[in-house]
Amino acid sequence: MVEALYDKEICCSICKNIFRTKKVRTSAVRLEKRDADFCVYYNGENPIYYAVFTCPNCGYTAFESVFQEISPKDKKVIIAKVSNRWVQRDFGKERNVYQAIEVYKLAILCGQLLNQKKGILGMLCLRLGWLYRYIGEIREFDFLKHAIDCFEEAFRYERLPIGNLDEISLIYLLGELNRRLEKYDEAIDWFNKAVNNRAIKQKRKLDILAREQWRIAKEAYKKQKGAEQNE
Ligand SMILES: [Zn+2]
Structure with a gap:
């Protein structure tokens, strides 16, 4: 080998x-x-x-x-x-x-x-x-x-790009990183930018991923807001 x-x-x-x-x-x-x-x-x-x-x-x-x-x-x-x-x-x-x-x-x-x-x-x-x-x-x-x-x-x-990270992938990534840090409002903003950007239509996998992570972020945001109101 x-x-x-x-x-x-x-x-x-x-x-x-x-x-x-x-x-x-x-x-x-x-x-x-x-x-x-x-x-x-x-x-x-x-x-x-x-x-x-x-x-x-x-x-x-x-x-x-x-x-x-x-x-x-x-x-x-x-x-x-x-x-x-x-x-x-x-x-x-x-x-x-x-x-x-x-x-x-x-x-x-x-x-x-x-x-x-x-x-x-x-x-x-x-x-x-x-x-x-x-x-x-x-x-x-x-x-x-x-x-x-x-x-x-x-x-x-x-x-841009940064290495092989092009603009649309960077916009998506900023959404996903904010989501991971539980900054859901920022995450939603970036995902929104990503799915409404024409360039994402050339990247089917990224488009699907962005919509899915956007949905997860929106749900988490609602939960977070709900939890704050119940405090
Ligand atoms: Zn040296």
């Missing part, structure tokens, strides 16, 4: 160190199921664990897609705020969920220091939330909340 993981060689854009980090072969990815906020569960290796690279020498951490996008100013910031305090650690081997949590936290730290796009930060926070969900930790909800804040800003001010 072919190994699911392989090594990728990277040259760090901060310290020029050459290091190896694992990735999952596309052919080895086995989808098991997906939650309504697109959180994916895999049979076997989870590509989400490996989508973030960490330089073992200087600590610089980012999504693979933006790892090389570094200006001279960014470099100074990372050296001063990350590398100077970095204790050498290698995340380039096989990762478990706890190591994945560590690298996503490092990526959020670096992303904030570099004022990275809110779309990217939102994606990091969303995935960190999912990692906590995998292990049943309620810190999930802190990071879903951060993801909402970032995605709302991205929706207003940044160019």
